[in-house]
Amino acid sequence: MSKAVIDYWEQGAERYRDHAYKFNLKGERYPFYETRRSLMADMAKNLPRGKLLDAGCGGAALVIHFQSLGWDCYGFDGASNMVKVAHDNLKECGLETSRVTQGDVTDLRAYGDASFDIVxxxxxMEYLNLEEEKRAMAEAHRVLKPGGHLLVENINGLFDISTFNRFTMGFYADQVLPLFFQDKAERERLMKRIEGLVTNPDKPSRQGTFSTTRDQVFTRAEIPLSYGAKAKSFGFEQVEQGFYRYHAVPPLLFEAEPTLEQVPIAHELALSRHWIGNLMASGFVALLKKV
Ligand SMILES: C[S@@+](CC[C@H](N)C(=O)[O-])C[C@H]1O[C@@H](n2cnc3c(N)ncnc32)[C@H](O)[C@@H]1O
Known part of the structure; x- marks a missing residue:
């Protein structure tokens, strides 16, 4: 478990308590958490109910939601302050606080083999480096019953092509140029040229309104098109993907026209399985089956 990531969430727990899942109350920019929760519930709706483990459950919003949908829910989080938020939220809903404990997604030895129907x-996942992700996936696989499911969310790395900003620069630097140019100096030269083509290669500002968690702490984006093959290498078969946090226009336009950011809200679930999500949605959820 990365200390920097956990410190980030130890310090962010009170902000998360006050703002996450509170779009209507706080006038947040986008109902990002609510949209993801609806999508995940939709993707799990036809699965037979059973025992659920939420890995990195934060304030237990999904534990509480899935419990209300008929699952028997448990969870854990790496940050002790997040576990406190979770316990307060569970108490408020009349659920036992013992359902949520402190733990690390890369080490699930507190849970037995084949003990959950869904993780x-x-x-x-975005906070884990590749080695940690591998361990987390192996642990999820181990604690799942045969034929059990893993419902897992990732940042969509393909969305970075559509943003015409710093993240597009990163996409070319990390994903494209290394495939074609061995020479580092040549890659740097080409990045300078690309900088002239991308409208705002330095935006979003790491501190400003449009800064994201990706600017604050290590994060890793995932490519939805290759995720099925990756899941297979971890012993899962991909059943489906759902996209969320759509953008109707590149986010650079939100500064000038803030209402454009909210246009997709009404379309989220309808578009969740549309191919355009590969490019215009910043996150995706994969439903995987243990094989
Ligand atoms: C964005 S919050 C999401 C919380 C919750 N899953 C939700 O959707 O509302 C990310 C959470 O991941 C937790 N986390 C990050 N790395 C972790 C790790 N290696 N093990 C357990 N939890 C971790 C953080 O402490 C934080 O609470």
């Missing part, structure tokens, strides 16, 4: 994880 869910939202907003967590």
């Amino acid at each position: 869910i994880s939202a907003g967590v």
Whole structure:
């Protein structure tokens, strides 16, 4: 478990308590958490109910939601302050606080083999490096019953092509140029040229209104088109993908026209399985089956 990531969430727990899942109350920019929760519930709706483990459950919003949908839910989080938020939220809903404990997604030895019907994880995989992700996936696989499911969310790395900003620069630097140019100096030269083509290669500002978690702490984006093959290498078969946090226009336009950011809200679930999500949605959820 990365200390920097956990410190980030130890410090962010009170902000998360006050703002996450509170779009209507706080006038947040986008109902990002609510949209993801609806999508995940939709993707799990036809699965037979059973025991659920939420890996990196934060304030237990998904534990509480899936419990209300008929699952028997448990969860854990790496940050002790997040576990406190979770316990307060569970108490408020009349659920036992013992359902949520402190733990690390890369080490599930507190749970037995084949003990859950589904493992869910939202907003967590992106904080793991590739080695940690491998361990987390192996642990999820181990604690799942045969034929059990993993419902897992990732940042969509393909969306970075559509943003015409710093993240597009990163997409070319990390994903494209290394495939074609061995020479580092040549890659740097080409990045300078690309900088002239991308409208705002330095935006979003790491501090400003449009800064994201990706600017604050290590995060890793995932490519939805190759995720099925990756899941297979971890012993899962991909059943489906759902996209969320759509953008109707590149986010650079939100500064000048803030209402454009909210246009997709009404379309989220309808578009969740549309191919355009590969490019215009910043996150995706994969439903995987243990094989
Ligand atoms: C964005 S929050 C998401 C919380 C929750 N899953 C949700 O969707 O509301 C990310 C959470 O992941 C937790 N986390 C990050 N790395 C972790 C790790 N290695 N093990 C357990 N939790 C971790 C953080 O402490 C934080 O609470």
